[in-house]
Amino acid sequence: MTGRPAGGLVTLGETMGLVAADGIGPLEYARGFSFGIGGAESNVAVGVARLDGRATWIGRVGADATGDLVARRLAAEGVDTVAVRDPGFTGLMVRHRRSGGALHVDYHRAGSAGSRLAPADVPDAVVAAAGVLHVTGITPALSDSARDAVRHAVRVARAAGVPVSVDVNHRAKLWDRATAAPVLRELVEQADIVFAGPAEARLVLGGAGQPAGQPAAELARALAALGPAEAVVKDGANGCTAVIDGDRHDLPAVAVTVVDPVGAGDAFVAGYLTARLAGASPAERLRTAIAVGAYAVTVPGDCEGLPRRAELDAFLSTPDDDVAR
Template identity: 35%
Template sequence: MDVITIGESMVVFTPTSDGFMRNATQFTNRIGGAESNVAVGLARLGHKSGWISKLGDDEFGKAILGFLKAENVDVTQVTFDQDAPTGIYFKEPRRQHNTRVYYYRKGSAASKLSPENLDKEYLAKAKYLHITGITPALSDSCKETIFEAIKLAKSEGTTIVFDPNLRTKLWGEEEARKTLLEIAAEADIILPGVAEGEFLFGESDPHKLGQLFLNHGASIVVLKIGAEGAFYFTGKESGLISGFPVKQVVDPIGAGDGFAAGFLSGLLDGIELKKAVERANAVGALVTMVNGDVDGLPERDEVEQLLSNNREDVIR
């Protein structure tokens, strides 16, 4: 197994009409969830990925499981909960770069995840364990699960990759900051955004943030700065890799997950760090061009085409 992820997937409803969602009468139905998005992204790029979670024993849960199976994501560690539902959320696209999100996930099956759901032998198979700051925000048992997964993975020499993925709607700022910093201290690779870095350290300068994350324990930091690209930092080098300009962003949600999948893909292929960040930028850009959290995740030939062509000519 190349990468294992842990987290919640939900069914996503989006109005088919413009305007306020209160007036909508028809919705599209898709799948979304940061960790499973990364797993799907990696699978489409030709890697072996697995996803650990719980789903409600309902039609939505069955739909998610079937979708991920079809995307070649290993779901052998997914269980069904007969007493808790699959989470859902609604996306309300208002204007370009402005999408409102409404979650209905409290008490969901995934929030019932516990350390007992972890199989040490399964985690030991992975080269990378990818976790986000969303899962520990879902419940105390989810938080315990993440820290236990980190402990088990590290005992097997698995590299820990952490995307803070801050969700202030899910928990209080003090608890969020404390927990995310604790996880960051255990991570080998961190993929934060500037806003998340500012939340954690009270600093917005990218170069200072990179050093702060390194001092906190990471060996590699990739700091996302949106459409402009991403900085990378190690103990020996740092730099900025420019992003791919997208003239019309259709749906920005999921771009960060695509970025993570692209970056991990680069590491798995053994390319140099700069090239891995460039691949991450390319995947993230491609994701924004399609509606849906996972729908825009590209296959390898699409990424290679973008990387080999003039950026301005390809991204329109």
């Protein structure tokens, strides 16, 4: 760790290598690839760090070149990194765009180093000194030990009075709805802040018992009724709806040309939590979240397009300008 002051964002989860095919079409015909890193929790940490916030990421990486890349890249972004070295391999995800609107992501992570995250890997003192602990519904899906690590971190945070942020982030390729729902609901019930898409909110609230057309405001209020003081429903091009301390907030999306939608939700969360840590009002937190999410989708990659503070300020001032002079 770099010894930066405590009090910022602390998060934990798996960060993988990301193999992305260039162009559009079947993977078998791709001739060019880029290699980077990606992971919901580390995306949020990078987003916070780029906006001049303090961020710490906790996870396991393999004793391999990809693990080295993860540790170096996060450190280069200014993220304090607690990277436990594991004899296993660092997970990979392979992404290609089959057609203009069809993005496919395959995971190669079963038995990976990141999936072996355990409670002993979580430094209690780091969590207890955080300004906010952020976890997602992805890590509990990886293994029993990873699920226990998340639960342990949440217990430590709550005992220390640290706010807990949960992004539901349901991944159907990792676990089925019936298995995921009670675990995700348990996390939400212990959270101070919750983020969910409409379908994720319905899953947490009871799955088939929630009508598909239920308004976002109703979903946000129902999530808040489970315990979180701040419930935010992220709805892509429709913007977001939140219930924060009992008050409803609705913000439209910012119109941008979408190049890569992957990581938009993580960018949104990073913007919101950065503003919250800075003491911003609920309206300003959501405005920042919408802007960071919009900015991120204009660039390929999981975290490459996340804005720095000066870029975000310029975007908020003149979001419609396409030439910087």
